[in-house]
Amino acid sequence: MTTAAATATARTAKAKPATMAQALGRALRDSMAQDPSVHVLGEDVGTLGGVFRITDGLAKEFGEDRCTDTPLAEAGILGAAVGMAMYGLRPVVEMQFDAFAYPAFEQLISHVAKMRNRTGGAMPLPITVRVPYGGGIGGVEHHSDSSEAYYMATPGLHVVTPATVDDAYGLLRASIASDDPVVFLEPKRLYWSKADWSPQAPAAVEPIGRAVVRRAGRSATLITYGPSLPVCMEAAEAAVAEGWDLEVVDLRSLVPFDDETVAASVRRTGRAVVVHESTGFGGPGGEIAARITERCFHHLEAPVLRVAGFDIPYPPPMQERHHLPGVDRVLDAVARLQWEAEH
Amino acid sequence: MTVQELPGAAAYRPTPPPAWKPLTDPAPLLPDPEPYRVLGTDAADGADPELLLRLYAELVRGRRYNAQATALTKQGRLAVYPSSTGQEACEIAAALVLEERDWLFPSYRDTLAAVARGLDPVEALTLLRGDRHTGYDPREHRIAPLCTPLATQLPHAVGLAHAARLKGDDVVALAMVGDGGTSEGDFHEALNFAAVWKAPVVFLVQNNGFAISVPLAKQTAAPSLAHKAVGYGMPGRLVDGNDAVAMHQVLSEAVERARSGGGPTLVEAITYRMDAHTNADDATRYRGDSEVETWRAHDPVQLLERELTGRGLLGEDGIEEARSAAERMAAGLRERMNADPVLDPMDLFNQVYAEQTTQLREQEARLRVELDAENEQHGTDDGGAGR
Secondary structure, eight states, X not given: OOOHHHHHHHHHTTOEEEEHHHHHHHHHHHHHHHOTTEEEEETTOSSSOOTTSTTTTHHHHHOTTTEEEOOSOHHHHHHHHHHHHHTTOEEEEEOSSGGGGGGGHHIIIIIITTHHHHTTTSOOOOOEEEEEEOOOSOOOTTSSOOOHHHHHTSTTOEEEOOOSHHHHHHHHHHHHHOSSOEEEEEEGGGTTOEXXXXXXXXXXXXXXXXXXXXXXXXXXXXXXXXXXXXXXXXHHHHHGGGTOOEEEXXXXXXXXXXXXXXXXXXXXXXXXXXXXXXXXXXXXXXXXHHHHHHHHGGGOSSOOEEEEEOSSSOOOGGGHHHHSOOHHHHHHHHHHHHHHHHO | OOOOOOTTGGGOOOOOOOOOOOSSOSGGGSOOSSOBXXXXXXXXXXXXXXXXXXXXXXXXXXXXXXXXXXXXXXXXSSSOOOOOTTOHHXXXXXXXXXXXXXXXXXXXXXXXXXXXXXXXXXXXXXXXXXXXXXXXXXXXXXXXXOBOSTTTHHHHHHHHHHHHHHTTOOOOEEEEEETGGGGSHHXXXXXXXXXXXXXXXXXXXXXXXXXXXXXXXXXXXSSOSTTHHHHHTSOXXXXXXXXXXXXXXXXXXXXXXXXXXXXXXXXXEEOOOOSOSSTTXXXXXXXXXXXXXXXXXXXXXXXXXXXXXHTTSOOHHHHXXXXXXXXXXXXXXXXXXXXXXXXXXXXXXXXXXXXXXXXXXXXHXXXXXXXXXXXXXXXXXSTTOOO
């Protein structure tokens, strides 16, 4: 693990704009270079470099045995990864699109998540399952699901989702290095977001399980992750005009959940809104709101609110803007918080 | 009105499709129409007497093991036992054809194969007793956990064999599945991956006639399950699953083929489950006594015993010796299974993640308080251990 100082050093060396997609690719490359047991497999990850080009160049650099184009079968890909991990490899599996991962659920839930437990701790499975997720890119049906609640409900899995270029690199490195299976959710509409970043020496490897305060504030806390972080940051800036000073917490890891950072923030502000694209009913926000209520009830000035996607199947691309929580919907919730506080 | 031929019309030919040829010649992949048999045929003459006697001893032990485990369910010592009585030849052969470095991927019915491979019978039964999911270290014995979901362990076998080959190890994986399991998507995906990757895997289908109550004819419309192999580009072999020697030969060849880089093989063993699916099943609802009796006449232990006695390799003494060895095993098993397992409730929490999460630490503490209160109430102090 490394420090902010190391990151700062890295940044001074020829920092230039890099996209999240590039950072993810770099994380794969560095992990493979450092550890020969790291293998990448999936549909189109080889010659094509993945449909999002995350794995671009890996097959050329490390050979097709290390970056393998598999038959098109998600259960087979993940099931083979289980066997590879049983023999001591560290597979990184790409699921291409969120809804394409569903055929692999049996393998994920019955085997990947449970193997350590089933074998009394004797056989851990260090598998990273990369799942590009969420909407906002104009994808047609089955290309925009937010499936994090399914993964969160499965003990044995870590569920990680970066929202920044730095975290994309750091959290993916940490996920691949983890001895536990990690579902690594990539917010695909942030693939092309950029940050000043030095791909030559990006030293920051972020431990899994820590949330971070992206913006400090006093009036209320926005709790979010992945694709909704930029929305919340924008909402927080816009809220200044209303006289609200919002704190924004980026969870980064849904499992394990950083109760401490979240509770500390809500105790400071007394108000909380959870923001995500996933559906509200049975979604991550319900769990988060319950946790906050259990820990911070006496500090709360208002009920914990959720701003989520509607409880509908992901809509067609021409309608998705109505579904996705935007800045106005977040500000509206914040306004309701204030109203609740007055009565 | 007459049709006028336009000039040049006769010269028109549709553009032929681009050249196509099959990727693989299907003929050598097809199984023989008759299941391969050795016992009772001339082929038995060439069989190694030492192997025959070893197989016999293991079959007798296996039969006794099935009977003992079934009895343990009646005494409440096992939650459930899916018996492999009638299928011992498949179970024993699968275990014996593997080298120590090879891996076995058993299904929930294949406890016997794991035991024949050398696993402690009590460790093999923990899943069915209900104290642990897997009572052994899979890496130590190179036996994957007994797999309850159907066919999901087959892709694991492929991945493991593939990984071994990438590492330069000549390790073979043998994966076991029932006839019902061949309908699952994971069966298809595993065979497809194995053939494309030329992975050193042997797939053994024990076709025992029924998937719980559903007969084979309602499971597949294929000529045989072994015929499915040609669709994946691997050889399919059909074998008499009650003929231990035939099973041993066919599986040995498949293992050898895999080890030498020849890729996977699909072996279909035609056999029969003499007992019900488990002790919770009523087999009389879906099959008649006459069918069961037909198969009883083709019993794997009897088949081999007749061969051995007929050839003068086995007498009453030998039979008695094999039976008393099996009896000793059963007595030992009975005695050890009658002891209550000692369990640590804290294992519920510390075997989920490498590093326990805060949430699990909190839940562990809560259980600890409950256990302490319980112990205080009952005046015991066994640290929360106990059944």
